[in-house]
Amino acid sequence: MTTAASPLEAEERLTSRSSSKEQARFGWSMLSPAMTILLIMSVAPAIYLFYVSFRHENLLGPGSGFVGLQNYIRVFSSPENWSGAVATFQFVAISVVLELGLGLGLALLLNRKFPETNLLAALFILPLGVAPVVSALVFRVLLDPAYGWVDYYLQLWGIISDPIDWLGQPFTAWVAVIALDVWQWTPFVALILLAGLSGVPAEPKEAAMIDGAGPIRLFWHITLPFLRPFIAIAFVLRTIEAFKTFGSIFVLTNGGPGSSTEVINLDIYRIALQNFDVGAASALGIVFLLILSLITKQLLAILGRSTDIMEE
Amino acid sequence: MSWLGKLITRVVLWLALVIVMFPILWVLLTSFKPAELAQALPPIWDFMPTLQNYRDVLSGNTYTSQVFGVLLNHTIIVTLSSTLLGLAAAVPAAYALARVKFAGRQATANWILSTIMFPPAVSVIPVFVIASRLGLTDTWPVLVVPYAAFGLPMMIWMLRSAIKQIPFEIEEAAMVDGASRGQIIWHIVLPLLTPSIVSASLLAGMLAWNEFLFALTLSRSAIKTAPVGISEFTSMYGTQWGTLTAAATVTVAPILLIALLLRRRVIEGLTFGAVK
Numbered sequence: 001m002t003t004a005a006s007p008l009e010a011e012e013r014l015t016s017r018s019s020s021k022e023q024a025r026f027g028w029s030m031l032s033p034a035m036t037i038l039l040i041m042s043v044a045p046a047i048y049l050f051y052v053s054f055r056h057e058n059l060l061g062p063g064s065g066f067v068g069l070q071n072y073i074r075v076f077s078s079p080e081n082w083s084g085a086v087a088t089f090q091f092v093a094i095s096v097v098l099e100l101g102l103g104l105g106l107a108l109l110l111n112r113k114f115p116e117t118n119l120l121a122a123l124f125i126l127p128l129g130v131a132p133v134v135s136a137l138v139f140r141v142l143l144d145p146a147y148g149w150v151d152y153y154l155q156l157w158g159i160i161s162d163p164i165d166w167l168g169q170p171f172t173a174w175v176a177v178i179a180l181d182v183w184q185w186t187p188f189v190a191l192i193l194l195a196g197l198s199g200v201p202a203e204p205k206e207a208a209m210i211d212g213a214g215p216i217r218l219f220w221h222i223t224l225p226f227l228r229p230f231i232a233i234a235f236v237l238r239t240i241e242a243f244k245t246f247g248s249i250f251v252l253t254n255g256g257p258g259s260s261t262e263v264i265n266l267d268i269y270r271i272a273l274q275n276f277d278v279g280a281a282s283a284l285g286i287v288f289l290l291i292l293s294l295i296t297k298q299l300l301a302i303l304g305r306s307t308d309i310m311e312e
Numbered sequence: 313m314s315w316l317g318k319l320i321t322r323v324v325l326w327l328a329l330v331i332v333m334f335p336i337l338w339v340l341l342t343s344f345k346p347a348e349l350a351q352a353l354p355p356i357w358d359f360m361p362t363l364q365n366y367r368d369v370l371s372g373n374t375y376t377s378q379v380f381g382v383l384l385n386h387t388i389i390v391t392l393s394s395t396l397l398g399l400a401a402a403v404p405a406a407y408a409l410a411r412v413k414f415a416g417r418q419a420t421a422n423w424i425l426s427t428i429m430f431p432p433a434v435s436v437i438p439v440f441v442i443a444s445r446l447g448l449t450d451t452w453p454v455l456v457v458p459y460a461a462f463g464l465p466m467m468i469w470m471l472r473s474a475i476k477q478i479p480f481e482i483e484e485a486a487m488v489d490g491a492s493r494g495q496i497i498w499h500i501v502l503p504l505l506t507p508s509i510v511s512a513s514l515l516a517g518m519l520a521w522n523e524f525l526f527a528l529t530l531s532r533s534a535i536k537t538a539p540v541g542i543s544e545f546t547s548m549y550g551t552q553w554g555t556l557t558a559a560a561t562v563t564v565a566p567i568l569l570i571a572l573l574l575r576r577r578v579i580e581g582l583t584f585g586a587v588k
Contacts, residue, residue, distance in 0.1 A: 152354065
């Protein structure tokens, strides 16, 4: 301990050689390329959206102008936006819960050492590399009521008697949307948790087993506390990504049938780029951004409490 | 564990593998089927594998407006340039956040991380409107800059935690020997960072390669990428299963091969370096 100074002390010593003003100038100049790109893609769009949200913006001709709170009033009085909000939370909640539950189960099974587990764990990485557009198209083709394999084999095995038009009814369309997300991302959660499980030490487990603890108590009191940071990472990353989901739902159902699977992201896209009502889309975007930033704050707080990656 | 427990565990694991692999293997299988058998029910399992679908896709013998090989080239260009731009911005930023002391450092790092919540469906509106007004639609920057931004927070956080793990004494010793900060970063920090740079680039590259929304909105033909091209294989004229699956295979295979080969690096990247 006496031979090496801690990095912080060393940093202090080095810092004292140049003035803190110089340090700050150096730091910000190193940060400036990244900050420029991030400002262009986050703060600048947010400011623009805020500005446009108080305007009627006609992209194709004249008639643009200030309209006060009209866009916000329209956003809040449109039943489609409310159902979009419900659809979004429904999508995020159901898929993240399923992915964490199934992912944890899969990780626990993979943690039992069988001859094939390394091979299986390696192959489980594949779904997260598949472009969401491709997986959505494949699901769409497989679920086709006339030519799809899913209905064909379900009928062949006697599980259903008539083909199901999966994407033609709200409930089954939701099943398809959630199934697609769960297929794509459960292995991701499982691999994160598997990495966490490999760090659970054996000694406390053995000691508890000698004391007569059953498998459920072992899991609850020994495995789970060690897994906590990994569960937090998987939960936070999946939740944020689920709120941003666009391409897979756009390709699989395009929000249909009707608007039953139209999450907010699809709603905004349709209002802005198909109805060309940029003002209303911006108002909706601003409301969504505000809600998301509140949620993100909570999520990052969870990350900070459960892991050390947020520490200075 | 009892032999029954072991048996059940293994059966469940193999069942999970079948579910995970089925859509991928279905794509691969269908892409080698002769066009007239691709949609047949009951599914035909013994057929003469053919490369016709791949020839059709790469030579443009499909119903799509552009040759798919051209779109694939666009994807490669956009992926490489946005990843390189991201790296060029992320390495100095990560170094500053890890090693340089200044007020607001941690707040800046947290703000950078929090930008990952910005939904692309929201940011695409201003980018689309402004790009249209400036006449930038269908030019490289409207995809390269956003894609670099999508990968940046993760790259910076990963590289920052990697730089923190490099013993500072090494840098200090070099400084005592009269090396400048630029020399230290280039000759000492960068080589030690290589594994994390690979992880970060892999993830940023995957994001760019698979991105759909910005490409759909901001490209017409000059920069149209493969994911947008694939989505055009289903149209009002129906889905061409053979060419669709061949195009999907060509697009997805490079990513899957890299993911298999560099599995640990990919997982590290997907979790912002939190899982080593």
